[in-house]
Amino acid sequence: MNDMLKTTPTFTPEEARSLLETHFGIRGSLSPLESERDQNFKVKSEAGETFILKIVNASEPVIESDFQTALLDHLGHAAPSLPVPHLVPALGGGFLAEAHGAGGLVHRLRLVRWVEGTPLAETERSEAVLRDLGRVLGEFARATRGFMHAGSLRDIDWHLAHADRSRTRLSHVADEKDRAILERFLDRFEGGVKDRLLAQRAGILHNDANDWNVLVSADGKGVSGLIDFGDALHGPLIADIAIAAAYAGLDHPAPVDTAAAILAGYHAAFPVEEEEIELIYDLIAMRLVTSVTISASRRLASAGNPYLSVSERGAWDYLRKLDRMNPLFFTAILRKACGLEAVKGASAVRDWIEANRRALKPLLERPAAFYPAALVPYGDPAHPMTVASAAEEPDRAQAIWEEACRETGAALGIGPFGEKRTVYQGEMFVSRFRAETRRVRHLGLDLFMAAGTPLYTPVAATVRSVEIEHDPLGYGCLISLLHEPEGAPAFVTLWGHMAHEAMDRLKPGQRLEAGALVGHMGAPKENGGWAPHLHLQVSADTRLSATAILGVGEEAYMDVWAELFPDASTFAGVAPEFYRSEGMSREEIVARRRELLLPNLSISYDRPIKFVRGEGVWLIDDRGRAYLDCFNNVCHVGHAHPRVVEALARQAAILNTNTRYLHDNIVRYAERLTATLPKELTVAGFVNSGSEANTVALRLMRARTGSEQAVVLDWAYHGTTQELIDISAYKFNRKGGKGRKPHVHVAPVPDSYRAPSDWPVEEHGRRYAESVAAIIEDLRGRGEKPGFFIAESIPSVAGQVFLPEGYLQEVYRMIREAGGVCIADEVQVGFGRVGSHWWAFETQGVVPDIVTMGKPIGNGHPMAAVVTTREISEAFDNGMEFFNTFGGNPVSSAVGLAVLDVIEDGDLRANALEIGNYLMAAFRRMQDRFEVIGDVRGMGLFLGIELVTDRKTKTPATEIARAVSNGARERGILMGTEGPHDNVLKMRPAMIFTRANADLLIEVLEDTFAAVLA
Incomplete structure (x- = not known):
């Protein structure tokens, strides 16, 4: 540093004015500009033109001066519209001249045309300007492809490939906590980032697109200039984006947004590669680490040079923010800004779940869509089904929920993905990416049932972790499962608010087959203090630990979070119709049928159903409830068979x-x-x-x-x-x-x-x-x-x-x-x-x-x-x-x-025979329990149960049959009644009916008979 100061040019404005006229033939007034190692003057010529006269530090090798000059000359020809300084020829030929300074030092001179604009540091750094900055850097990279000069192979501390040299300057950082932050970033860099960086595409870098070297146009809509090529060198192309983002993010309320805007503009002009994007977080950090450690080491020697310390406070602030951010989330936001998936394979995970939804095992004892469900909107405290008071009164919240279930007939509560919730008020929900912003968008799926409700994995899994979060309003028992389905990227599911019994039963590395027990919904005393429910979340990024997965996200980044953490509804078996209802209401359809259709066209059931989708053995109504179809034999091999x-x-x-x-x-x-x-x-x-x-x-x-x-x-x-x-x-x-x-x-x-x-x-x-x-x-x-x-x-x-x-x-x-x-x-x-x-x-x-x-x-x-x-x-x-x-x-x-x-x-005839015999045996057992069953008969999947008058109540068989049919419908099973006395329960399920389907039919029939005859 001291050597460089000794060779710094010290010409007076008068001397510089003389050099300007002697070597460039231009007369005018000069005013000095701040510079770290060179001497720069703003020139206002008598002809009204504006230039910058640079007097180069005598210690700078000639080859480097030649490189900068050659680079600007190349840009003038290869990209004349690029807003960079344009060279002015010297009178002696070429673009460089020489001057002798104090102590006989020889300094080289270069004159460039002034680039008009306001330094980015003095603007609001709008997204449009930052995107344009990215564009300029991208066009610079495009323009310099194939350009090479020996002077670009420079070995300076500001070269990001040498950022690990900052470790030698850590002793100059007095604060232990700050030093620990720098050590963490250095450890990451040395632990693999550097090797990956050196394997990336390389080319000529500006290498110092800081917020004083970037000029903004007078209308504030774009970049009018990229100046000061004194640090230009050959290196990994991605460094220019990281360096620009490092400075643009200083004192910015959302620094990741500035990086995303610059990257998006660069990518549009000169496409980046996915591996390069993965490095940007660490490269931003290492530019800042380099800056603060150099400032710390030079603080005494450069006390009179504000240029060196102008960004130090902001750099420390940004470093502390980065230290609190998850690099994977930072990178996901950048990827999305380039039009890429937030994480590679995210859409494939979502698509695989959707394509295989029919084959997924039920997460609950029965498919989630089978239960009559109600919305549990945390975001609407006035809603009768809300449990927003769970944080203060979890037991009372559960009682409210249970009472609402009795009133509405719901058996399952659903807290949707993406819901804006006002209940997240703790410090933990403050955004780490945007100042004065809270995380309010729910990124999981909540399923509310009673404490102790068993939960099963729909897909085979390996247990990744089982842990207890003791924080109030935390997850309580938290389970993470890794799923690696054939033909799809691996993904993780998170199961929060579970009962603690899983701690003794599940161990990391344990294999769970599809349909295996994961655990049970925890009671408030063990689930973080909430009403009993499951927080289920899918993560397309398997690198995230259980506690790193965001359960709540910022609204501004919902497009990112929705890809990283796709809605778990399909995985859980919740029908999309639960969230949206299209077309006419049931009442409207009934009225319109009476008006428009033949009046003797009948409607099934006391309470008609509007079905909007069929899938296999299921019919799904307009409210997202799935009914097990044991009646409609038209769809012989299942509704909408692929x-x-x-x-x-x-x-x-x-x-x-x-x-x-x-x-x-x-x-x-x-x-x-x-x-x-x-x-x-x-x-x-x-x-x-x-x-x-x-x-x-x-x-x-x-x-x-x-x-x-x-x-x-x-x-x-x-x-x-x-x-x-x-x-x-x-x-x-x-x-x-x-x-x-x-x-x-x-x-x-x-x-x-x-x-x-x-x-x-x-x-x-x-x-x-x-x-x-x-x-x-x-x-x-x-x-x-x-x-x-x-x-x-x-x-x-x-x-x-x-x-x-x-x-x-x-x-x-x-x-x-x-x-x-x-x-x-x-x-x-x-x-x-x-x-x-x-x-x-x-x-x-x-x-x-x-x-x-x-x-x-x-x-x-x-x-x-x-x-x-x-x-x-x-x-x-x-x-x-x-x-x-x-x-x-x-x-x-x-x-x-x-x-x-x-x-x-599918050998469906054999299936019909097997399942039919299984059902007949169960019906005969029911006949022994319920005297109203007079006869059971069937062959394959063509079945009937004939009812007789109840001897105790004298209720006619016809009324019992109708009550059982309607009761089964209320419980999610479709069947009909037939016979001269309308007293025969008629069942004709699809040929794909499974043993599990049969068990559900048996269970519901038994419950319905018991209720009807009670």
Whole structure:
């Protein structure tokens, strides 16, 4: 330092004026400017132009002067619009001249044009200006690509690659705490940052874009000048951003914002690399460390030079702020400013959770969406469900919550992600990134239930940590799990406010399989003093420790926090519909239906439900509640099955047309469909609904027999057209019906449960068949013959009635002998629902002449089919064209093929048989407990429970069935009631129904029976 002072130029303004005129031919007035080691004068020429005359320190090597001159010359040609000083040629040629100073020292002279502007240090450092500063530095980096000069290879302490030299100056820092801060940053730098820095892209750096070397335009909108290239050198490019950010952040209320703005501008002009961004926090710190240690070491020698100490106070303040910041969060804000993810892989974590939500295990004992839920808004103390007083009165808050649950019917409280909360008042919630700002945005998901509620991991995990936060209003027991799913970045989940029992049960490194117990919701005395709840949070950055994960964040950085800590709702199983309701209200829809739709269109349940989404075995309503669907057999392989949806969308995007044109799909589907049937049934026709299929079946029948005489079962239902209503006793014998037509002959439903008690069980089939024999005999006596016999292979509307053994064999034999054909209506019971066979008629050991199918055939897509024998199809080919505009179209056929694929690939028939048997066994156990259960019956996933009048209360079976159906609905299970007395609980769940689904159905049914019969 002393050597440099000895060689500092000491020319008077008069001497400098003489040098200016002698070497540059310019006359004017000069005024001195502050400088650390050189001598600078502002020149106002007689011609009205402004320049800066630099008299270089005699100790500066010639090569360095040459480098600065060459650099400015290069910029003048490569980037003439860049706002940097432009060289003025010397009279002797070139841009440099020489002058002899005191003691015979030789000083070099350089004249550049004045750059107008206000120093950044004297402005508000607006975001626009800082972005423009970044742009200027980026354009500087772009302009100097390929430029090299031996003088740029300088070894100075201000080179960030040498920032670790600051350790030799630590003894000059008197305050022990301040020295400890510097040591922490030096340890980080030496512990890996330096090696990473030296591996980055390198080029020419300005190396001193401090807030006095950056000039702002008169309108305050941009940078008008980047001056003083005295420290320029060759080094890692990212250093220029860090240095500029270090000075721009001095005394700024949000220094990270200044760094983000500079980086964003630089990145737009000259894209940075992700590894470079990771270094900026430490490089800012090390520039400040270098500055304060150099100032400390030079304080005595430079007491009269304010340039050296001008930024020292601000640098210390910034260093203390940086020391309190988490570098990962600082970097995340910078990454986001460049349009990158806050942490690499954040979107992949969110996307993986979303894509795999169906496969996630329930976090609670049941899926979270299954529970009737209510919002618990900490941000609204006036809301009836709030627990904002938890901090002062956790026990009272829990009582308020429980009372609200009773009033609203809620079983789960949800505190949403992103909610602005006013309850965070402690010192811990003051922002470390923005002065006078609090962290108020909730970054986790709160789930409120009773203390002791068990909680399970939806995804396999490894325990990272289990610890106790003893601070009031802290987390209490805090658990961190690491998840490493195949095909996705790893992520962490945080489980706060847990019961302390987990401390003895979970150990770091312990493996938890999906669905394993994590712990229990803690009581106020152990959860930090809150009402019992879980704070669940997902972290896409696995480097963060449990206590480093922010549970609450600044509003200004919510775009960053939302990527670092994606909303845990999907992970927890909370349906998105819980947070938003779209479209008309339920009441509005009911009113509009009455106004616009046919008045006899019915609505299920005493309290109608508005469903907005289906997923697998679940239907989700407009309030985000998920109902286990045990009733809607249309979605045979589950609502919105991905393979079926994909097949539909793929073909719809290519072609859909009618069957008058050739297409592979209809032929392929007919081949696949008929392959599931007995060999006699080989010819298919495609339509759009079960009603159409049955109508076509009657046309086939007429072509074969020429007879209209119909033999049907009582309480049967076959479709909506008039001719089908005419053969559906369920319709023509009820209110609004016209009674039986003369050509329709009704046989009793062969119901073994209601068979005469004196009939031996093994004779039920034959005895019931005798009624059909009587009909045939009556027709013969009138000179008629039966045209057909039609029956559901398992009568459904009649009450899930399973035909007695041998019944169809006997009836089919008699009908055929009399000249009729036999039609099996498999619209509800086909496609493997019975489990043991593809088709329910197969359980009777018969082969129909015609089979009709619908509902499950397209998993919700409107399609149906009729399949018959070759002989009947040839009789039907009488010259009249058979055509259906949409039947068998390429899209419908693709859907049908996908449904068959799903059934076969998933072995869903076997699943139906296994789960059906499991449910039947459970229903029989229920029958032993509840006397109102008269009969249980089922095959595969086609099930019924027939109820009888309560002997104690005399409550009719119909009322009990309705109460059980509505009670199950209130508890989240959908089922129906059927039968002549509407006393049979009807269940037809999707073929993908699991053991867990079955257990939930059993539990709810038992609870509902107990409540209804209490």
